[in-house]
Amino acid sequence: MTPLEGIQKAAKEFNIPIKDANPNCKSCYGRGYTSINTTTGEPVPCKCIMPDMNETTKRAVEMSARPPRNRKEKRLQAKYAKRNLTKVNLG
Numbered sequence: 001m002t003p004l005e006g007i008q009k010a011a012k013e014f015n016i017p018i019k020d021a022n023p024n025c026k027s028c029y030g031r032g033y034t035s036i037n038t039t040t041g042e043p044v045p046c047k048c049i050m051p052d053m054n055e056t057t058k059r060a061v062e063m064s065a066r067p068p069r070n071r072k073e074k075r076l077q078a079k080y081a082k083r084n085l086t087k088v089n090l091g
């Protein structure tokens, strides 16, 4: 799974519409993410695919964009998912 696929999968879980990465984007050069956290492996989604994200939602997608490494992370991802499904404005 590529980082972008991870982001797409996470966004789908949260019912967040995301766009295709812009190949001319100056921030991500079409990758769809700007960087990867070397500690956690979380990709940081680029604003070209998630233009209207608030910090909470962005954080949830980042965290869920990679497989959980342990039970604690799995629980945390589930918690984020539950919290954001009610918070995210789907309009």
Ligand SMILES: [Zn+2]
Residues within 6 Å of the ligand: 021, 022, 025, 026, 027, 028, 029, 030, 031, 032, 033, 046, 047, 048, 049
């Ligand atoms: Zn971009």
